[in-house]
Amino acid sequence: MAPHFVLGEQAARNPSFTYLLPPLAGPGVPQQLLIQSAAAGDLPAFKKFARMLDGGKGRLKEAVEAVKNRGAGALHQAARYGRTAMCAYMVEELQVDIDAADELGATPLGYAIYGGIVDTVSYLLDHGANPDKPNEKGCTPLHLAVEQGHCEIVKVLLVKGANVDSSSDHGTPLHVAASKSQDGCMKILLDHHADAGADVKGVGTFTPLIVAATEGLTDFYKCLLEGGADPDVPDKFGFLPIEIAARQNRRKDVEILLPVTSRIPSVHDWSVDGMITYVNKQVEVDPFFKIRPADLKLEGNRAYMRKDYLTAAKLYNMAIEHDPEDMTLYSNTSVCWLKMGKGMNALETAQVCRILRPDWPKGCYREGTAHMFLKDYEKACNAFLDGFKLDPANIEIENALRMIMPQSSLQIPEALKSLKASRAA
Structure with a gap:
């Protein structure tokens, strides 16, 4: 079974990722208002609360960076809501850490990607944001953009030097594209020479083509094969992509895979019908399938x-x-x-x-x-x-x-x- 990639689970696990203003009561009110004004893009209010928190010490950067919600600061929230001018003030005037990570390892760039804000993503990258900084699961901004299906952001990241084959616990961005059925992102990745034969764990058992065959992603075969995917690499149980497709009676998939797959010696009738018949007979005689x-x-x-x-x-x-x-x-x-x-x-x-x-x-x-x-x-x-x-x-x-x-x-x-x-x- 192919793993289902849910890089966006961060939004569900971390309330700071989907900005929610806490109750305005108690000693933390100025901090809450600072975060609120950052998310709203209200620069005059933000400056006011920053000065209030600084208390006249002349260290606005430190005062702003000290305000966090589960590790996410004001820059994270401004980026999440596409407040580019607010980001510019913090990055250029206050010089806050543009790659600061929240408790799950997400940077302001990741928040901007989650929000789908192309202009903010471009601004952060132009001002030094690391396009390859991973979160706690090893997922880079490119993984997140692909998972969300933000094709324009994927293009921007790649132009800015993001590693097209960056590896995480869930594989490369190409694996994410296959698992999440993001065909537009997949084509962009392959156009930028993504490794179509890359394996999630580096042991040759879970390639993007295996993902496509397992999930029935017929439309993905052509671009994967043209990108160099090897149809002769089996899964961890020894089944080739064509066998996986035939076992699930996906005739169209078998038609695509048959001409590019090396002939299996035990399949005497090397045709679409012959392949499906062979696999069905294997199922019939396999004692496992009788259970x-x-x-x-x-x-x-x-x-x-x-x-x-x-x-x-x-x-x-x-x-x-x-x-x-x-x-x-x-x-x-x-x-x-x-x-x-x-x-x-x-x-x-x-x-x-x-x-x-x-x-x-x-x-x-x-x-x-x-x-x-x-x-x-x-x-x-x-x-x-x-x-x-x-x-x-x-x-x-x-x-x-x-x-x-x-x-x-x-x-x-x-x-x-x-x-x-x-x-x-």
């Missing part, structure tokens, strides 16, 4: 218990097709890949689980264990901490954090104390 959908998870559990991890992973994956809302299927599949020593596959599955259910501690734990297997201890620690924030009483996650302490530079003991204290309060 009732309701029993797939149970049979997967049995295969896992007898340490037949590949069979278990296949059964869990088939069960996902029938019940994509069952997060334990993703979690179990991730464990199977780890047992087989396939760390990248385990990570990919765990991250899909987290995308679909970001509030589930087990998904965080699975991602953390996959990162540990790959010896990426910083990312493992961050994933475990995310899970611990969701469930500070989770002993399994706490033990994992303590185990990773020697390998991580993060101050884990302090983080654990802080999280427990905040939960107790």
Whole structure:
């Protein structure tokens, strides 16, 4: 199953991303009014509240930068609402940090992209904003622009030097375009020589063409193939794009893929009908496809218990097709890949689980264990901490954090104390 990219989940997780004015009461009123005036583009009011917060010290930059809502400052809010003149005052007059990140790693440029404001995006880029600065998931401004379908912004970013093949936990911008059915953005990326054969995890199992075949994105084949996509690269279970399309009875897809795919020796009738017939016969003789959908998870559990991890992973994956809302299927599949020593596959599955259910501690734990297997201890620690924030009483996650302490530079003991204290309060 292809992961669904939801880079815009930041807006749902971070109220500061969709500007909401807090109640105007209490000692924080000037700070709230500063943010409000920035979002409204009211420069005289903004200057007034900035001076009020500065208190005559002559350090307006510091006073403005100190006002944040979940890490997002006045420049973030001005950018989000396309207040270019307000951005210019802060960037050129006050010289605030143009690449300041909120608590999820989003910069003012990301906020402007989320708002779809081309002029503000151009202004920020012209004045030094980093077009490749990633957020906490490794997603760059280009990933976000593609996910939102902002073709003009995609063009601006690429002209300003954004890396067309920047890699994140969710793959390259081209993967995002395929997964989100952004054909306009895909064509722009390919025109700028995006790598049509790039794999999400760099192991040759999840290319944009695999995404297109899995999701049935027929209109994407031509531009991907013309861009250099290799139709002979299989998915992690060994199926070629043409087999994936044939298994789903997508005749048009098979017609497109057949002439460019190397002949499969076991397919005697190398034609569209022959390919579909071959795959259907494979399904008929495959014992997996004789299992009732309701029993797939149970049979997967049995295969896992007898340490037949590949069979278990296949059964869990088939069960996902029938019940994509069952997060334990993703979690179990991730464990199977780890047992087989396939760390990248385990990570990919765990991250899909987290995308679909970001509030589930087990998904965080699975991602953390996959990162540990790959010896990426910083990312493992961050994933475990995310899970611990969701469930500070989770002993399994706490033990994992303590185990990773020697390998991580993060101050884990302090983080654990802080999280427990905040939960107790």
